[in-house]
Amino acid sequence: MSKVKSSNLGYPRIGEQREWKKALEQFWAGKLEEKSFLKEIEGIRLHHLQKQIDQGIDLIPVGDFSLYDHVLDTAVMFGLVPKRFEYDGGKVSLETYFDIARGTNGAVASQMTKWFNTNYHYIVPELDEVEPTLVENRPLQFYKEAKHKLDIEGKPVILGPITFIKLSKGYKDSDFKTIVNQFVPLYADILRELQKEGVEWVQIDEPILSTTLLKEEVALFNEVYQTLREAAPEVKIILQTYFESIEKYEDIVSLPVQGIGLDFVHDHGENLAALKKYGFPKDKVLAAGVIDGRNIWCANLDEKSSLLAEISEVVSKDRLLVQPSSSLLHVPVTVKSENTLDAVIKDALSFADEKLSEIVVLTKGLNAGKGTIHKEITASIKAIEELNESSFRNNRQVQEAIENLHSYKAEREAPFKIRQGFQEKAFQLPLLPTTSIGSFPQTQEVRKQRLKWRKGELTGEEYGTYIKAEINKWIEIQEELGLDVFVHGEFERTDMVEYFGEKLDGFQFTKFGWVQSYGSRCVKPPLIYGDVNYLKPMTVKETVYAQTLTDKPVKGMLTGPITILNWSFVRDDVSRYVVANQIALALRKEVETLEENGIHMIQVDEPALREGLPLKREKWESYLDAAVYAFKLATTSVQNGTQIHTHMCYSDFADIIDAIKALDADVISIETSRSHGELIHAFEENTYNKGIGLGVYDIHSPRIPKLEEMTRNIDRALQVLDPKLFWINPDCGLKTRGIDETVEALRVMVKAAEQTREKLLVGKEH
Template sequence: MNRVRSSNVGYPRIGEKREWKKALEQFWAGKLEKKAFLQQIEEIRLSSLQKQKEQGIDLIPVGDFSLYDHVLDTAVMFGLVPTRFEYSGGKVSLETYFDIARGTNGAVASEMTKWFNTNYHYIVPELNGVVPALVENRPLQFYKEAKQKLDIDGKPVILGPVTFVKLSKGYEASEFKTIVNQFVPLYAAILRELQEEGVNWVQIDEPILAKTISEEELAVFNDVYQQLHRAAPNVKVILQTYFESIDHYEEVISLPVQGIGLDFVHDHGQNLTALKTYGFPKDKVLAAGIIDGRNIWRANLDEKYSLLEEIAEVVSKDRLIVQPSSSLLHVPITVKNEETLDELLKEALSFADEKLEETVILAKGLQDGKETIQNEIAASTKAIQALNHSASRNHTQVQEAIQNLNTYRAEREAAFHVRQEVQEEMFQLPLLPTTTIGSFPQTQEVRKQRLNWRKGELTDAKYEEYIKAEIKKWIEIQEELGLDVLVHGEFERTDMVEYFGEKLAGFQFTQFGWVQSYGSRCVKPPLIYGDVSYQEPMTVKETEYAQSLTTKPVKGMLTGPITILNWSFVRDDISRYEVANQIALALRKEVETLEENGICMIQVDEPAIREGLPLKQEKWESYLNAAVYAFKLATTSVQNETQIHTHMCYSDFKEIIDAITALDADVISIETSRSHGELIHAFEENTYSKGIGLGVYDIHSPRVPTLEEITRNIDRALQVLNPKLFWINPDCGLKTRGMDETVAALAVMVEAAEQTRERLLAKTE
């Protein structure tokens, strides 16, 4: 009998201490020659493969590595280069590859968006009538490299044709099948060449199967994989899904492939139910995603082993592959480097390397018997129980508050139209009031002073003095510009989630817990490991000081509960919604404290509400209801006079407009820089009756917008929105911009608002 095999779906690219990021940025800056850069990158790639080999992984993925993004890799493999980059055919150069991702002086970068419901971003392929061609076989190259240099018989990983086309843009929905069929011969050629090289297993990722797909799309899947099987019948294909259950289980397991990869972590039990109900083909292997590929907690090996036993009742052990639920791209690399963490917490963590160890342990246990891994099972149980029984997860006041949520008001005292009248009287703002989203430029000097303070080279008093000076400078600048509602600038903050996580109980931060967000941009999400509770005021001191410098209103600035939740690694022993409500109650105290200290405009930002939507549409309602409740729990205890603002990023606004309305914020601002016209069109079809600011200029570009551009954007919005409810603002925070361009752009914005205001008032006289 063949033994139970272990596999990995994908490995992080960045290196244990972000060596990959450093090499990329040195190359982009011209400080590292191309040859030396490629050599460093190869060393990182081979080191990752060697590590997986030493850990005992049987099926090691090759081709999952990327210099920027795996979707972009797939696009350039097929010569899909937007015409603006002047590509003339053949293998796409390294320079053109990076130009597509980052843009040039004369050509804008390709669009970037979220990879399913993760915090990773991919580059959106642009089809637009371009005929694809196979210009290089990347999977074959990476397979040969692993074989020749490390004697690893790797498992090439390819993004599947149906998912690739679904994630692309530049074609009509009616063309979908035709477009997919353009790629099938190219994928067939890749598989044939892999077959000729003697490749045993190939992983083709089709995560689109975890979303709601139509019968027509399912038929396309069947047609595609019939063709691929005929083209290379001797290559064993694992059709890999992840992030959710698959709806069309019977049809998917019947596709002409030799293996099916299913997620048994994020499937809400549905994949397991389908497996037990409908069985599994005797001629296929099941790659069972048992270890959580998206969170950082140690697996309960006893529970995971029991799950494997349930699966093994349906699928014989010789046809089982044990693996993580998805690529480990979404977690940091290793816990071993975390030297400052409390040992109790550290023992309960599992990053990529530790997850592969867990995978190998479970495969061994299933093969040789549970008794052979009893020590490992006992160690995992002990570590998990120690954290669960710790004081950090048993905060009596927090848990009592959650049990008695019905005692907290989660609705504003009065309806919006009543609050609006009170607030108009209170603030006396002009028509089309002007403001900004919150942050002002975080210059190199600001970052340097913060770093010196964190290192202990600057005293608390000196640092506070510096922050106050920055606040004062920018309050004066805002007043000179003529803005109507001011902000303090957020100079004391590094990151909009990290700042609050450092001040709330229940959060912890790592030294090297980096994950890739996009390109070379890596983030270090906080760990929500315990009950979240309020400890002391977090934003009052800076906001109150700013308000003391001006007679104009200054907004308090907070990050909302759902954004904090979605941008963190969240404990998995209680529901995510309970964690969101814990965060909301803590923020509620901060909102009340701001109000008590005379801050009567408070902005609670929720840019991540849309991106947290479940992949299955039928689960949207419960998620959105929970998100709305958490926001209202945080914001509704204030008086009618206090104006609650929120800010969010635009994405398919029409799909969640009811939820946005239900937030009951007095004013919402929406990032619209790359889709202003689309968003305006959404308001032509949907009425919004509260205060709203659609970003009137793009803060992602260093260029200063013209008066005509901003005026045009304002006028377009006023065709569908009530001028009495419309605010004028940039489309996002100004943290990444330079001082001169920021001041110049805001001056144009204020002038455009004043001119439009005068025109509107003249019409009413």
């Protein structure tokens, strides 16, 4: 009898209690020796595999685990270490591995950017300095570990060559095929060694297939995978796509591999339609991603069973795998630990472990008949209906506001040039004003006091007094440093999204719902489970207090609607744009309240704007239009003299420059230090005529930048930007940095601004 099998694409690295993060940070701090660290990490990794065995998953991924980032893992597997790290060949040491990611006193870390349209960050490989060579077969290593220690036939996971090169830097587009072909023999060697070990299935991730590809790029896929198949004919390759539908469906499913993985969750029905229209090759396995790997709501198992039934009409059961739509890296580990949630919300949640359970249930239903999973189907429907029918999702005041959006003005009163005059008169800032992005170091003591307050060991008044003392201290530090525009430091905030979610109706927070953002940096995205509503002022008290301590302007600090949306787990019963506008209306009230209380510089950060872009370019316009509208809905009701700032993390700026102009913010700051020259190039081709600060140093590294580095970054920017519009700032918030390094780096930054300012003024006199 033909049988459907279950499969997984990847499991969260961090552990139920963030054991992985804690081990990493202890090692970095010198509190854990390398041997002990690696032993502890091995235990975590094997525990994750055992959990998948216990769940009953048939094809369990191995090699998806990482000590920092899977793209970095791929790079060091091929010996791709930039020369500045003084690597002399052979297997890359743990020290060098972390140096690439985090930097050293003498070498800048490699660039970090977003993994497709997620909030996960990867380390960008640099291809321009080193010839690739296979120095370590990581997939083989992890396969052997799983086989010998847990007696399982794991499915090695490898980032595919074409996606890997697409995500790298240091080559010309015209050389792309040549570069890919340099790596193909190395991938072939990996597969040959896996074949020799007896590996049956290998998952090669090529998510780039879900983007818009040229005809010649699809042809290159055919050439590459024909070579790889011939290199190891006994190894079965699943070519895995995710995050969207694939274009050129017929070409891709015909590629010379034994399996194709497709996303049937985020494909907008396009993969399913293509499957029905064109069929599926009889000699291939279809790995069907039917459980959402990126969101945390439980699946309607009745609908998913029906979807699988439709798929199985085209693909026979013996050629079908049931799996998540993507790696479960993007969701928390388990709902079981969430003992404080309202039962209506908790019952509707599904984290990584629960998603694996859903996969096993659906596989059973497909094999043994839908009736065998009747109990599970009924429970899933009940959980979803109870949440949808609850008061959480039926706030008439919010829903009426959304129905009457046309009554809200979403344009500033005057154009930028006129506003600029009002603002120059109000603030009287020097040329090249200096500021920071928002947060200052969240020391262990700050976190300790917050925890004591949350546990009830400190009263609200005592905690408020402590926060005021921290604000006092950092206002004094900013005065001493000579910054021109201050921030209050955000010591009362855990996370830039979580903080606002805790104060808005419609959000819920988990206790252990952590996911990896980059390196050991974990975030706990809020759950937007209901209608979003403004309850009371969220930032006014701390900002106004800080402003009483100084004559310098203090910025009000808010997180923008699209970032809150993109960095949350969002309800899936209404359009995401409806949710974005609900958030925007709530933020609009906060912006107005800040202004009413004398705060006339307000920063509304949108670091996640670009990461929400659909992978298909033809869908960009509708997303960007909606993002711009939500931002303006939140920010445009202020007076001409109130200066609206925003901040964005590094992205391919040229892709979205029209949308950024359309935001109509008075000042934008952009995270650029790891790729400064590349971003400047975007301004050489595109005019930007509002205030802008290109981050002059990298806050993700503990190193203190040199004065000449900062002045070089400033000078480069001023070749294409108007000095009258240019601001000097770090490239992101300073929450994760230590106090001493923060103060010293800012001191260097202020000195660089002063030197450049003096040079410009002297030049003007002559």
